[in-house]
Amino acid sequence: MAELIDHLGLGFSVALSLQNLLYCFIGVLLGTLIGVLPGIGPAATIAMLLPVTYKLDPTGSLIMLAGIYYGAQYGGSVSAILLKIPGESSSVMTTIDGHALAARGRAGEALAIAAIGSFIAGTISTAILAGAAPPFSRLAQAFAPADYGALMLFGLVFAAMLSSGSFIKALAMVALGVLLGLVGTDVITGAQRFTFGIPELADGIGFVPIGMGLFGIAEIGLALSSRIKQEHVGEVKRIMLPWQTLKQSMGAILRGTGVGSVLGVLPGGGAVLSSFAAYFVEKRLARDPSRFGNGAIEGVAAPEAANNAGAQTSFIPLLTLGIPTNAVMALMVGAMMIKGITPGPQVMSGQVPLVWGMIASMWIGNLMLLVINLPLVQIWAKLVDVPPRYLYPAVVVICCIGAYSVDNAAFDVLLVGFFGLLGFVLSRLGFEAMPLVLGFVLGPMMEENMRRALLLSRGELSVFVERPISLVFVIATGLVIAGGLYAVMRKRSQLPS
Amino acid sequence: MMGVALFRRRDVIAGLLLIVVAAVVVTMAAYYPAGGRHTVGPAVFPMWAAGIVFASGAVITTLGVMGEHILPEWGDLRPAAFIAAAFAVFSLLIDVFGLVPASLAGGFIAGLAISEQTWIGRGLTTVGLTVLASVFFVELLGLPMRLVIWPN
Numbered sequence: 001m002a003e004l005i006d007h008l009g010l011g012f013s014v015a016l017s018l019q020n021l022l023y024c025f026i027g028v029l030l031g032t033l034i035g036v037l038p039g040i041g042p043a044a045t046i047a048m049l050l051p052v053t054y055k056l057d058p059t060g061s062l063i064m065l066a067g068i069y070y071g072a073q074y075g076g077s078v079s080a081i082l083l084k085i086p087g088e089s090s091s092v093m094t095t096i097d098g099h100a101l102a103a104r105g106r107a108g109e110a111l112a113i114a115a116i117g118s119f120i121a122g123t124i125s126t127a128i129l130a131g132a133a134p135p136f137s138r139l140a141q142a143f144a145p146a147d148y149g150a151l152m153l154f155g156l157v158f159a160a161m162l163s164s165g166s167f168i169k170a171l172a173m174v175a176l177g178v179l180l181g182l183v184g185t186d187v188i189t190g191a192q193r194f195t196f197g198i199p200e201l202a203d204g205i206g207f208v209p210i211g212m213g214l215f216g217i218a219e220i221g222l223a224l225s226s227r228i229k230q231e232h233v234g235e236v237k238r239i240m241l242p243w244q245t246l247k248q249s250m251g252a253i254l255r256g257t258g259v260g261s262v263l264g265v266l267p268g269g270g271a272v273l274s275s276f277a278a279y280f281v282e283k284r285l286a287r288d289p290s291r292f293g294n295g296a297i298e299g300v301a302a303p304e305a306a307n308n309a310g311a312q313t314s315f316i317p318l319l320t321l322g323i324p325t326n327a328v329m330a331l332m333v334g335a336m337m338i339k340g341i342t343p344g345p346q347v348m349s350g351q352v353p354l355v356w357g358m359i360a361s362m363w364i365g366n367l368m369l370l371v372i373n374l375p376l377v378q379i380w381a382k383l384v385d386v387p388p389r390y391l392y393p394a395v396v397v398i399c400c401i402g403a404y405s406v407d408n409a410a411f412d413v414l415l416v417g418f419f420g421l422l423g424f425v426l427s428r429l430g431f432e433a434m435p436l437v438l439g440f441v442l443g444p445m446m447e448e449n450m451r452r453a454l455l456l457s458r459g460e461l462s463v464f465v466e467r468p469i470s471l472v473f474v475i476a477t478g479l480v481i482a483g484g485l486y487a488v489m490r491k492r493s494q495l496p497s
Numbered sequence: 498m499m500g501v502a503l504f505r506r507r508d509v510i511a512g513l514l515l516i517v518v519a520a521v522v523v524t525m526a527a528y529y530p531a532g533g534r535h536t537v538g539p540a541v542f543p544m545w546a547a548g549i550v551f552a553s554g555a556v557i558t559t560l561g562v563m564g565e566h567i568l569p570e571w572g573d574l575r576p577a578a579f580i581a582a583a584f585a586v587f588s589l590l591i592d593v594f595g596l597v598p599a600s601l602a603g604g605f606i607a608g609l610a611i612s613e614q615t616w617i618g619r620g621l622t623t624v625g626l627t628v629l630a631s632v633f634f635v636e637l638l639g640l641p642m643r644l645v646i647w648p649n
Contacts, residue, residue: 458535
């Protein structure tokens with residue numbers, strides 16, 4: 001406990017430096033600014049804004065990125081409530097009752113409860129993160145390469161299982177992501193793989209082209225090609241939250257926080273799964289479930305609290321095990337690696353100011369969200385009306401410059417365009433980008449750990465079932481695959497012949 | 498089965514695409530060392546991953562042939578094509594002519610993705626964007642990029 005308090009004290013001393021406060025503020029502001037734009041979610045926002053953080057020191061860069069994440073998440077809720085367009089999948093549940101409230105002239109209440117619910121959830125889940133990270137990290141230090149390999153395999157398969165589309169398609173995307181991650185020079189033998197003789201591919205495909213292309217650019221292509229009809233609810237005059245409404249929402253906020261905190265840790269979990277689960281828990285517990293879908297304030301409070309709590313606790317496996325559990329965490333790994341930091345237990349013990357500074361900044365970021373967003377909501381409401389003819393060309397040019405600026409490599413810009421187009425085609429064919437990106441990030445790590453384990457065991461595959469930790473993950477992976485295939489077969493048998 | 502032609506169905510296209518990708522990967526990985534009894538060579542993981550891609554492709558194709566006849570909702574393809582082209586043109590120009598010409602060309606082509614915009618509007622937006630991008634990235638952030646590279 002004393003160690004925890006020491007660490008938190010150190011974290012706050014780092015996060016409260018004027019420079020890091022400024023980075024956090026800019027992150028939250030930029031994140032909300034971009035995240036509020038219809039169709040652009042946190043993953044796309046982070047991918048687009050990664051270049052803004054290049055010049056910062058690692059701590060400042062991660063603090064700003066975490067701020068961008070929370071800002072973008074709230075921005076998504078604004079477009080969900082005002083336009084009925086969820087900026088990202090974790091805001092889908094907010095759209096249902098949030099827009100219904102807005103349509104009845106209660107947009108201010110919905111926006112306020114989203115911000116307050118997010119803040120309360122953020123505060124509680126930051127405390128959970130601070131308390132859970134050290135024991136998780138100690139557990140992670142007992143992991144051998146075989147355990148890591150098995151854990152990563154489980155993470156990838158479980159993420160495929162929890163993706164919103166077909167399990168088989170998600171599995172294919174994971175494998176495709178692994179293959180993209182293997183492009184370049186093999187770290188063990190030095191052999192070149194899938195480089196097609198292109199010298200720029202010898203070091204592998206950079207994270208920025210994949211992240212920016214598959215999330216940012218593909219989303220713009222999809223938004224422009226489908227011409228989403230905006231259902232605006234008119235001007236938001238002021239934010240007000242009657243005491244009665246806050247009281248009515250408090251239970252939903254706390255339950256949402258609990259659900260989100262637990263589900264956020266799971267691979268494939270995080271904000272999306274949390275918000276869906278929290279909404280359905282509230283609906284089930286409600287005395288009158290028919291209110292849900294017609295403007296129930298709990299229908300906004302619970303998913304908003306849950307998605308923020310889930311966003312927060314998904315940092316636990318990232319910081320302690322080095323395992324990104326969702327696309328946004330995969331982007332965070334990419335950002336850390338650009339700064340020369342490999343997330344995992346070594347970072348927890350070796351980079352104490354960075355890790356605890358980031359954890360403390362999460363709470364500060366959530367507070368800033370509340371302070372910034374309540375007064376600025378009228379500006380955000382106006383921003384959702386910016387015509388795409390100005391917006392999207394600007395985003396494209398900024399992404400071109402951002403991708404180029406990483407290594408001054410024109411080839412990376414070309415790759416962004418390629419992956420943007422690929423993301424568009426994959427989406428139209430019913431594939432999701434999230435499993436691909438997780439496969440891309442985790443694939444090379446999984447290969448390295450598994451090959452190392454096999455080297456140590458002199459090629460004996462039994463190494464993966466001899467150690468209890470890896471055995472648990474191998475069995476869990478088998479169960480998840482069996483469950484996924486069963487679901488596919490059941491769906492198939494239910495189709496009309 | 499009647500209805501949607503086989504090769505226009507979403508899952509048939511998706512599955513066949515995966516099978517083609519797996520075939521290319523296997524063909525290439527066949528040339529990498531597979532390793533021995535005690536070592537795992539660089540060919541092994543790509544082969545495993547390609548195997549999963551192939552198997553998934555086969556299942557998706559089968560489901561596409563036997564199951565629901567879903568057509569891919571391509572929508573308007575023009576915006577995605579123009580946006581990808583904007584990146585390609587920017588990447589071709591940036592090292593040869595510098596940031597300003599690359600942004601002008603990239604921004605203008607990206608503007609073609611939006612059909613509601615007029616030609617004059619596109620031109621003005623592109624020029625405005627280029628000025629803002631040059632000032633912000635080069636002058637304010639100090640990114641090491643040359644604004645214009647004059648041909649020798």
